Every structure is written in C-alpha cells, then in structure tokens.
Amino acid sequence: MIRSEAILAAAEGANPLVPNWWEVLVTAVGFAVLMFLVVKYIAPALENSYQNRVDAIEGGLEKAEKAQAEANALKADYEQQQQEGYAEANRVREEARTEGAQILAEAREKASAESARLVEQAQVQIAAERLQAETSLRTDVGALATTLASRIVGESLEDDARSQRVVDRFLEDLERNSTAGTASGTAGVAE
DSSP: OOOHHHHHHHHHHOOTTSOOHHHHHHHHHHHHHHHHHIIIIIHHHHHHHHHHHHHHHHHHHHHHHHHHHHHHHHHHHHHHHHHHHHHHHHHHHHHHHHHHHHHHHHHHHHHHHHHHHHHHHHHHHHHHHHHHHHHHHHHHHHHHHHHHHHHHHSSOOOOHHHHHHHHHHHHHHHHHHHHHHHHHHHHHHHO
C-alpha cells in the first residue's frame, strides 16, 4: 500500500494545470506510430476494400443494366415474333378460307355440270325411249288396225305395202284429230 507520505510528496511538486512534458512526448510518439501504422497499412487496406466494393457494385449495376437491356431486346424480339406468328396465322386462316371457298365453288360448278350432263343424258334417253315406244306403238297399232280393217272390210290385208298404207292413213287421221282437238280446246279456254 502506498503510503500517504509518498502521495503527498508527489502531489506537492506537480501542478495539475501544467502538463508533464515527458507524458506529452510519450503520448505524441505513440500517436505518431499509431498514425503511421494506420496510414501505411490500415487505410490502404480499407481503401482497397472500399474500392473493390464500389467496383463490385458498379460492375453489378452495369451487369444488371446489360442484363436488363438484353431482356428488353429479347422481349421485343419475342413480341415481334409473336406478332409475326399472329400475322402468319391470320394469313394461313385467310388462305384456308379462300381455298375453301374456291373448293366449294369448284364443287358446286362440278355438281352443276354433272347435273346438267345427267339431265341432258336423261333427255336423250327419254327421247330415244319415246322414239322406240312410238315405233313399237306404230307397229302394234298398225297390226291391230290391219287386223281390225281385215275384219271390217272382209278381205285380207296381209299385203305389207297395202297394210302399211292403211296404217299410215289411220295414224295421220288420228294425229289430225288430236291436233284439231287440242286447237279447239285451247280456243275454248281462251274464250
């Protein structure tokens, strides 16, 4: 334990308002060494670390800006491709509609031509069948007329030339009567 006399003796020679120059000198040297160490080693390391961090942030921002620009370019390219796809789809759809209408028109035209051909063929066939029926009817009517005339007249009309003349005359009379009946029927309707 420190004796009180030593404390009092030390206290008498020292003025608290006047600094001790040895303490100031040691403190100044310690501060200078500390400042030298900070300026020489610690500050450059901190500055280097700070600069690396700034570079990393700026590089990250540049990368982010480049990535954003690339993303915007890709988005614009995608939108353009999408618009081109829509336009192509619309064009294909319109071509299909046009082609469908053309195919439908061709089918209608073919059906119309086929219908006309069938009608014409039917008319030719009807005319041929009518001619055949008329010929058959003339032959049958001629045979019946010859048989009937033979019975009425009492003589045989087996001669072909004679029987043909009788049949022709009979058919002409029938046609005249039928034409006269049609004309008088038409005149009666007109009145």
